[in-house]
Amino acid sequence: MELILSPSRMKKIRYQFIFYITLISFLISIVHIYSTSLLFALPFFYVCFMCGYQSIIGYAIGLGIGVIFLDVPYDVFVISAISFVILEFCLLFQSMKSRYVPYLLTLIGGIYYAYIQIDLLSTLLLTILTYINTMIFTSLTPIFMHGEAELxxxxxxxxxxxxxxxxxxxxxxxxxxxxxxxxxxxxxxxxxxxxxxxxxxxxxxxxxxxxxxxxxxxxxxxxxxxxxxxxxxxxxxxxxxxxxxxxxxxxxxxxxxxxxxxxxxxxxxxxxxxxxxxxMRLHKPVLSSSYQEMTFKQQLSKQVDSFCHLFEQMTALFTKAPAPNRSLEYVGYIYEDMCQNCSSQTTCFHKKYGPHRLVKLMNKGLKESYSEADEDFIHQYCLNPEKYLALVQQYRKDYRKIRRVQEEYKVMKNDLYHQFSLLNHVFHQFSHQLEIGHIEEKHIYEHMEGYHFQLAHLKKYYESQSVYYLEIGLYDMTREEIENEFIPILEAYLNETLDIEVIKTPMHQLGYTYLVLKHHTRYFIQYGVSQCAKESIACGDSYTIFSMNENDYFALSDGMGQGQKASDDSSLTLDVMKQLITNGISLNDTIQSVNALLKIKNRNDMFTTVDMIEINLVNGVTTFMKYGACPTYILRDHEIIEVESKTLPMGIISPLETMIQKQTLKENDMIFMVSDGFSGHFREFLKDNEYLIGDDHPKDIAHLFMTLANDEQRNDDMTIMVLKICKQ
Known part of the structure; x- marks a missing residue:
């Protein structure tokens, strides 16, 4: 590939290419059937025509050597020259597509065979062989153009x-x-x-x-x-x-x-x-890599599916079921202690008419205190009311303790149910991605052929994680068709932007078009962070910055309170989010997973705010996610745009409603993310101090604003993150 190889290496490859073309044209010129080599030379001429003028020169040199030194009939040279003129004429007026050229060359060959007065049957045979050879030779055009074993x-x-x-x-x-x-x-x-x-x-x-x-x-x-x-x-x-x-x-x-x-x-x-x-070195068999890759993906997919089934079973263990009525169990204890040997036992626990009101009051007394009317009824109808009330009061304490444990167990069970359901969903999503796979060469090839584009070659090269090149060989495409039809369709399929790096149409409409497209980021982010802790032990605010594919992520988390505990909670939150996102988990699943984790971990004692920004470095589209966080401010040409969301912090309720806002950023836009340690009037603070920003680096701006804020007040941990959008 031209963009990967050095210029000296490319020059050497071109010379080798011309040498091979010359050698092949010389060898086929001396293969004669019925005293002519035209049925081989003419198909190879068309391959050289599609590859460009350098190839045609090599072809002419090879034929010339055969004519001069080995007495090859010069007719082949003349017919090739006539074919070149005809094809150039077609180029000038754009009157023929490449798929019709084999028929044209076959016709030229047939006329020549008839001209040299070969018998009719032999003429027909040579004409058919000329067409067959043309189709065989032209199928190798990508090999001659690119010289890659993968083709x-x-x-x-x-x-x-x-x-x-x-x-x-x-x-x-x-x-x-x-x-x-x-x-x-x-x-x-x-x-x-x-x-x-x-x-x-x-x-x-x-x-x-x-x-x-x-x-x-x-x-x-x-x-x-x-x-x-x-x-x-x-x-x-x-x-x-x-x-x-x-x-x-x-x-x-x-x-x-x-x-x-x-x-x-x-x-x-x-x-x-x-x-x-x-x-000799033993190379891999032709096309075997795709089979091996498919086999590995199938094995991995089976393992993921088994995990999905496992988590479905684990989720079923925590399905919501009605809780058993434990109060009846304690009524049984009172019966054993008091009513079992009572003379009125059959009256209170009547098999036909059901339990007496005294029994129903036992159930009520376990859950709440008796009213005066209830106590009067007990004294009037119970044979031993003092023992009745004492036992109910005794078991009420035990029952309430068990009830509190059950409530906590129920909450934990619901949280675990939600967490396992979420993990099950994540595994199903991963399994689905395995089935679809990444959009690679074969997917692009099949998709574009569905639009009836004639692709002879397609190769994807990665320069980095977010920058890649697409090297494409096309038939029958003009530059206008490539720019107005081919590239927009390809961009829509990939959902990515592509820039033209190289486009060569050596023989224009009749030939082979060489195209290199580049996907790369158009922006980069300058950033600066400044923190100030209320306590010297640790800052309760944490931040993280990382990249995934073509996106940059900036996140700020404030653990409730100050000190080491708040710092641990906020750093744990951001670390888990980073690990999930960088491993391909969607933003929604990431948020729900972290929220469920915090809810189980903290048991409603401590919560964590999250303020995250995802910036697409290709198109500048920015996603804001806020949970209990302070507003974020965008400074654009002296205009302040506020992005806020009135949501609860993470770790309080589950599931958490996903709140996402999107903005398209422009060059030189500045973003200010702050924790709640800053005063609630950061908009006014930013407006008053905007004149101090100038062209300073975001790092200097963050330190400056932190110094100014410290002069005013410091009631909590403070963090400010300043981002600036810059064009590549």
Whole structure:
């Protein structure tokens, strides 16, 4: 990629590219079928045409070498020049799309074959082969443009096999034995890299072309095709086993062809030994990485789903159920102590008509004090009223203690129920993200192809966590179409802005467009923080600053009270929020999780305020989240914008209503976040001292304002955070 490589490295790559183009054009120019190489040269010319003028120059040099030194017919050079003029004419008037060019070149080739008076059947065959070769060669355009192994899909691997074998066939008229050795070495290399399925189609097609060159190659073709079936039956991965099976597989050849032991034996032994001593690194199989990635994601997704199921079961343990009536249990205790042996027991606890009012008053007395009428009724109808009242009063104390414990247990149970429900939701969200995955190359590719854009290449490069490049190869796209259609659709899909870094249309509408888009931040934040503690032990205010992707986060928390306890609560709050956000948990889930944690931890004894700002450094959109916090002030061109929210601190109620406000910030906007240690009239304080700000750094402004505030009063811990929006 041009933006990643150094200029000297890019220059070297260009020279190598021109050399390879020259070499390929020279080799295919000497491959003749029916005394012409046009069916190979014309398709390769179109690839060079799409790659640009440098490639065309390399192509012309290669043909020229063949014409001058090896008596290649100059007709191929002339037909290529005519095709160039026709395509340039189409460019000038923008009268043809690239998908129609193979038909145009096939027509030009067919006219030439008829002109040189080949018989009708041969003319038809060469015309069809010209079209097939054009489609094969053009599928490799991204490889020639970018030279990256990641672009080697199975289809392109098959096409590349055909091109390599055609280039090798150019040596057949000059050294048949050397050519056969080279073909066999290439076959062994493909077997070593586990590309046998990609090799065979190209090998069969090239074998057909060799037979069209000369039927005398039949035995040579059979000699390298027949042994391949052994490698389908016996998989081999090491060089030694491949070479051993390679030698053994040739024992069948004398039964099928006129086997010349000296000629064929030398070819087999030489090719096997050369392959064995060649230094090679085993690369990953074509397209295997996506399979491995998918397998890993499926395993991880199963683990997350099992956690989801676990938390669903744990949540079910804390589902809200009606609490049992414990007062009836204590009525049973009174019955055992007093009524069990009473002569009126059957009257008070009548099986048919239900309990007497005296029994109902027992239940009432456990929950509240008796009225005067209730006591009169007890004295009138109970045989032992003094013992009755004494037992009720005794068990009332126990019952109330148990009742308080039950109430606390109920509150804790509700909090745990909410917390487990929240964790269950977080795991479900994570599982859903795993199923969808990040928007990477294949997702972008599929989405843009859905809009009928012809993408030949797409690669994503990360420069940092929030800066990346998209390198794209396109067919049939003008600059206007890219700017007005392609990029807006891509930005809408990614929900991100993209800038054009490089756009090259070497052959314009008919050619291959090279495009590099950059996603990066447009803003950065200058900030300054100043704190002053009321107690020398610790400041009850805490703050944190961190980044996640393209967002910067600034948070301020005030623990209720002063000292170490307040400091611990506020720092814990911010630390947990930071960990959740940086691990991909949404803002709403983060807020609810921290709120539930504080509610369980503090048991309603202490609360914590939270004032958080999320600034998107790409578009300047800023999200304000406030819970019991002081207003935030935006200073823009001497105008003060107040952002406030009347909400409770965290740790009081659960669930907590999410309160979010959004503002789009501009360059040089300043944001002031303060804790409640500042006076309640910070707006007036800011207005009175605005003239002192000037062009100072936010750090100096924060220290200045803290000094001025200390001169007025200090009734609590004080923290001020000053932010300034700056453009990159």
């Amino acid at each position: 080697l899909t199975h289809e392109r691997m098959k096409a590349l096999t055909v091109v390599i074998l055609i280039c090798t066939m150019g040596l057949l008229p000059y050294s048949q034995m050397s050519t056969m050795i080279l073909i066999r070495i290439f076959i062994l290399i493909m077997i070593y890299h586990e590309c046998l399925d990609d090799l065979l189609p190209g090998l069969f097609y090239s074998a057909m072309l060799m037979l069209l060159m000369d039927l005398g190659y039949k035995d040579d073709i059979l000699s390298f095709l027949l042994p391949l079936f052994f490698f389908y039956m016996i998989p081999c991965h090491k060089k030694s086993t491949i070479v051993s099976l390679y030698f053994v597989s040739h024992l069948i050849l004398p039964f099928f062809l006129d086997f010349q032991y000296t000629y064929h034996g030398f070819i087999v032994v030489a090719s096997g030994l050369i392959f064995f001593i060649l230094p």
